[in-house]
Amino acid sequence: MSNYSLILSEHVSQATKIKVWELCVDKESILESFVKQVMDEGTYSNDLAGAIRYVELAADLRMLPKTRFREIKDQDINGKLFEAKKGSIRIYHFHETGTGRIIVLGGFKNNQTKDIKAAVKRIKDFQDEKQ
């Protein structure tokens, strides 16, 4: 039985040219708890909204400044890992051919290194499970 699944993101507009998904573990979106935590607490809700807007713009094939959206290179995954950012918030997602953009997790600026490692591990596990 697979642990990983994908769900069309309801945090992001579904009108984008490239579809945006969320990675789920045991049917629970990893991003969802982060969104809930940030939006309920409130301090960084504006940053999260801005970062989500950048995920949408990128999925709509818009060119964006590197300070807002960048590829995290040299990661040992099949596909490209991206980071959308606004203020203290980071959203990590990757592009999978034939599926679209898959949001792996969200995190804070001060936990960037650990979050990138965690995102890469999730992506690898997800890709291994598919094979």
Place this chain on the structure above:
Amino acid sequence: MKNNNKYREKILNSPAYWVEGINGLLYDAILTYMEKHDMKRKDLAKHLDVSKGRISQILNSGEINFSLEKIIEIALKVDKYPNFLFEDKSLFLEKERQLNTMNKLFFIYNINEVSNQLPISSGLDSIEPGTIRVGQTKVISGSFCVTDEYDFSI
């Protein structure tokens, strides 16, 4: 995914969502115009009637921070009409809900279409709308012409 509409609504109620939308779209319009007309930064500064320092600020960090009047002026100078809409919140949310439902139905349809190609043990009947199990991604994604069409490299 029970309360996502509530959180989507909170996201849409954040000013940054809309500010970054305008920033991002204007940034994209400026870069597209520069590429189309093979312009350098100094040419762009002259064309937009802003300082070279301001152009660097826009292109390096995406910081637009202009007055509404200047944003409109820049948009027109890069061949775009800044067509702002002020939509009723409830209608906007309803349109998003309808689009989400349509996407989910489309997705379920594709799952049904390929279901007899999948092993019985795949547990398709337990899949929630809009959910793909990992082992089935390849089969199902074959129906997503739109994502394939827009597949690209940055």
